[in-house]
Amino acid sequence: KRKIRIYELAKMLNIDNKDLLQIIQDLGVEAKSHMSSIDTDVAQIIEETLREEKESKLGKRSEEVATTLDTLEISEGSTVEDVANRLGKPATTLVKELISAGFMVPANAVINEDIAKTINKVLGVNIKIVPASAETKDEPRVRTVEPKKHEKPKKLLPRPPIVTVMGHVDHGKTTLLDYIRKTNVTAREFGGITQHIGASVVEHNGKKIVFLDTPGHEAFTSMRARGAQVTDIVVLIVAADDGVMPQTIEALNHAKAANTPIIVAINKIDKPSAKPDRVKQQLADLGLIPEEWGGDTIMVEISAKTGLNVDQLLEMILLVAEMNELVADYEATPQGVVIEAELDKGKGPVANVIVQQGTLRRGDILLFETTWGRVRAMMDHLGRNVDEVTPSLPAKILGLEDVPQAGERFIKVDDERAAREAVEQYMEKKRQQEMQAVKRTSLEELFEQM
Numbered sequence: 098k099r100k101i102r103i104y105e106l107a108k109m110l111n112i113d114n115k116d117l118l119q120i121i122q123d124l125g126v127e128a129k130s131h132m133s134s135i136d137t138d139v140a141q142i143i144e145e146t147l148r149e150e151k152e153s154k155l156g157k158r159s160e161e162v163a164t165t166l167d168t169l170e171i172s173e174g175s176t177v178e179d180v181a182n183r184l185g186k187p188a189t190t191l192v193k194e195l196i197s198a199g200f201m202v203p204a205n206a207v208i209n210e211d212i213a214k215t216i217n218k219v220l221g222v223n224i225k226i227v228p229a230s231a232e233t234k235d236e237p238r239v240r241t242v243e244p245k246k247h248e249k250p251k252k253l254l255p256r257p258p259i260v261t262v263m264g265h266v267d268h269g270k271t272t273l274l275d276y277i278r279k280t281n282v283t284a285r286e287f288g289g290i291t292q293h294i295g296a297s298v299v300e301h302n303g304k305k306i307v308f309l310d311t312p313g314h315e316a317f318t319s320m321r322a323r324g325a326q327v328t329d330i331v332v333l334i335v336a337a338d339d340g341v342m343p344q345t346i347e348a349l350n351h352a353k354a355a356n357t358p359i360i361v362a363i364n365k366i367d368k369p370s371a372k373p374d375r376v377k378q379q380l381a382d383l384g385l386i387p388e389e390w391g392g393d394t395i396m397v398e399i400s401a402k403t404g405l406n407v408d409q410l411l412e413m414i415l416l417v418a419e420m421n422e423l424v425a426d427y428e429a430t431p432q433g434v435v436i437e438a439e440l441d442k443g444k445g446p447v448a449n450v451i452v453q454q455g456t457l458r459r460g461d462i463l464l465f466e467t468t469w470g471r472v473r474a475m476m477d478h479l480g481r482n483v484d485e486v487t488p489s490l491p492a493k494i495l496g497l498e499d500v501p502q503a504g505e506r507f508i509k510v511d512d513e514r515a516a517r518e519a520v521e522q523y524m525e526k527k528r529q530q531e532m533q534a535v536k537r538t539s540l541e542e543l544f545e546q547m
């Protein structure tokens with residue numbers, strides 16, 4: 098029997114994943130999430146029902162629109178989302194309609210003349226922006242904040258997913274990353290020698306994926322402890338001959354706590370002793386139900402050694418990335434996080450970072466938590482000198498005053514003095530906190546002894 102995933106159907110029908118899931122569940126068909134699969138004949142029934150419903154609704158709707166929405170009055174400072182609400186459609190739908198008309202704006206963008214014109218072009222609705230003081234009567238609204246009329250609409254664009262591979266000792270993390278890197282096209286095409294920058298960038302079907310290289314748990318926990326959420330997707334690797342082990346559970350808990358989507362790679366299936374079904378059962382007992390059993394956890398049986406199904410794993414990573422709509426503002430003030438750093442004898446402090454927002458450029462002055470610096474040089478994962486680095490991508494940067502710690506965040510600032518002063522203030526505050534902590538513990542000790 099042929100099957101189709103719910104989000105695929107939602108895409109085809111151009112409706113929201115959640116709405117479709119609800120419809121399917123209402124029909125009494127078992128489905129846990131939009132990642133679940135349903136039979137194609139069920140899909141067909143849904144499609145037909147929806148089409149009929151849409152046609153009858155559309156008829157009514159367009160009459161209404163013609164009478165009441167020829168001109169839509171909105172108050173100054175209203176956002177795209179507000180307009181979508183007034184039009185009775187999800188904000189994401191309106192955003193998509195605007196994007197398909199060549200106009201990229203996020204849902205929280207304040208409506209200006211340009212956006213109003215585009216909405217008119219796409220939907221035939223005249224938008225009239227009325228000053229905040231003259232709100233329309235049918236839509237009384239109290240605004241406590243100033244309308245953000247001067248705010249520049251953000252340019253949100255897709256960014257590559259950042260992936261951390263986690264799993265028990267010897268379950269194959271390094272072998273998998275090595276295999277992915279070795280067979281990767283970019284590295285070969287540019288004749289580059291992979292540089293260690295704490296993360297690798299690979300390309301699959303023309304799309305980039307960033308893998309954090311540092312041992313999964315360490316990077317993940319140290320960054321999370323500092324409040325830096327870097328990983329978009331966790332690949333939980335479980336050896337099929339060994340099964341779920343303590344560090345598998347630990348990794349799973351980390352991912353759950355951070356609310357990071359998990360893809361399971363059941364590894365070493367080339368081994369005669371491999372028991373992939375046993376692994377699935379063990380994981381199901383922990384709440385990760387494989388899709389084929391009606392759950393929503395993607396599980397791929399791979400061999401990191403022979404490369405079997407590794408392609409499929411990469412595909413699934415890109416799919417989950419797409420589902421989660423990973424985007425970044427490429428024009429925002431550059432900021433990111435340190436994955437690792439060290440003092441190089443010749444080069445001075447060297448930091449391997451990942452850019453999270455904005456585009457980092459050579460010459461930028463960066464403020465970290467414990468240090469600052471002007472970016473003197475940047476290298477990509479192939480050791481090439483680069484002038485700019487876009488969101489999700491890693492880089493090695495030179496020119497810092499001191500060595501920052503892994504997990505420290507950075508942001509571009511305008512002048513060196515401000516950076517220097519901010520670092521001094523931060524260090525002073527930290528010193529005080531440490532002193533207080535020392536005081537507190539000694540007091541506690543004192544109480545305990547009494």
Ligand code: GTP
Pocket residue numbers: 264265266267268269270271272273364365366367368399400401402403
């Ligand atoms: P730690 O970094 O020590 O936690 O281990 P790891 O998870 O990085 O495992 P690693 O990649 O070092 O693999 C451990 C052993 O398993 C090595 O001897 C690998 O050759 C072997 N191995 C990894 N993947 C496979 C596989 O798919 N099939 C087989 N047969 N062996 C594998």
Ligand code: MG
Pocket residue numbers: 270271272
């Ligand atoms: Mg390893």
